[in-house]
Amino acid sequence: MLERSDSVVRIEVTRDDPALALPGYAREGDAGLDLTAAATVTLPPSGRHLVPTGLRMAIPAGYAGLVLPRSGLALRMGVTVLNAPGLIDSGYRGEIGVLLINHGTEAVTIGRGERIAQLVIQPVARALLVEVRQLGASERGPGGFGSTGV
Numbered sequence: 001m002l003e004r005s006d007s008v009v010r011i012e013v014t015r016d017d018p019a020l021a022l023p024g025y026a027r028e029g030d031a032g033l034d035l036t037a038a039a040t041v042t043l044p045p046s047g048r049h050l051v052p053t054g055l056r057m058a059i060p061a062g063y064a065g066l067v068l069p070r071s072g073l074a075l076r077m078g079v080t081v082l083n084a085p086g087l088i089d090s091g092y093r094g095e096i097g098v099l100l101i102n103h104g105t106e107a108v109t110i111g112r113g114e115r116i117a118q119l120v121i122q123p124v125a126r127a128l129l130v131e132v133r134q135l136g137a138s139e140r141g142p143g144g145f146g147s148t149g150v
Contacts, residue, residue, distance in 0.1 A: 009060060009063055009121050010060070011057050011058065011059055011060070011121065012057065012058040013055060013056070013057050013058075014055070014056045015054055015055060016038065016054035016055075016095070017038060017054050020036060020038060020054055020112075020113060021036065021113075023035055023036070023055070023119055031118075031120050032068060032118025032119060032120045033118065033119045033120075033121075034070075034115045034117075034118060034119075035053050035055070035067070035096065035098060035115070035116055035117045035118065035119050036053065036113050036114060036115055036116060037051050037052070037053070037098075037110050037111065037112055037113065037114050037116050038051075038052040038053050038054030038055075038112065039051070039052055039112055040109065040110065040111050040112045041100075041109070041110050042107055042108070042109045042110075043079060043100060043101070043102035043107065043108045043109075043110065044102065044107045045102055045104060045105050045106065045107065046101075046102065046103070047101070047102050047107075048082055048099060048100065048101040048102070049099075049100055050097040050098070050099050051097060051098045051099075051100050051110060051116055052095055052097055053095065053096045053097065053098060053116075054095065055095065055096045056093055056094065056095055056096065057088070057093075057096065058093065059088060059089070059090045059092075059121065060090060061090045062090070062123060062124065063090055063121055063122065063123055063124060064087060064088060064089055064090060064121075064122055064124045065087070065088035065096075065119050065120070065121055065122075066085040066086070066087060066088075066119070066120045066121075066122055067081055067084070067085055067086030067087075067088065067096075067098055067117050067118070067119055068081060068084055068085050068086075068117060068118045068119075068120060069081040069084050069117060069118070070115060070116065070117060070118060073115075073116065077102070077104055077108045078102060078103040078104030078105075078108070079100055079101070079102050079103070079104065079108055079110070080100070080101060080103065081098060081099060081100060081101075081117055082099045082100065082101040083099050085120075086098065086099065086117075088119075096119075098116050098117045100116060100117075
């Protein structure tokens with residue numbers, strides 16, 4: 001069995017409304033912290049809205065936050081994160097908003113305090129781009145969309 005040490009990343013958080021819970025993991029072993037709506041919003045069919053969370057975070061350098069959809073919200077109501085995954089850079093200090101879209105055929109009301117997305121904290125590497133005359137060969141080569149068949 002492969003063992004790994006669990007790392008914990010300290011993230012400073014401020015809340016506009018202390019009555020709203022801090023994001024948390026629903027279960028042991030979950031990868032995503034649950035983000036909740038700080039306001040009630042109604043999404044008409046095909047409508048989108050930037051839903052406030054009332055949270056600001058100081059994600060440390062070397063990490064980023066990925067905002068991902070909640071599968072239950074997508075399954076039950078057809079609501080998902082439009083720009084999934086949303087990216088929160090370590091230097092961002094503004095309010096975290098979740099851009100939701102309603103793919104369903106009925107209007108959907110998201111209540112204040114309702115779980116709307118998940119936040120996954122990931123380490124990130126900085127790239128150093130090196131311009132060359134020709135790229136090294138790979139097994140895949142230049143094959144793109146549809147190159148592996150059906």
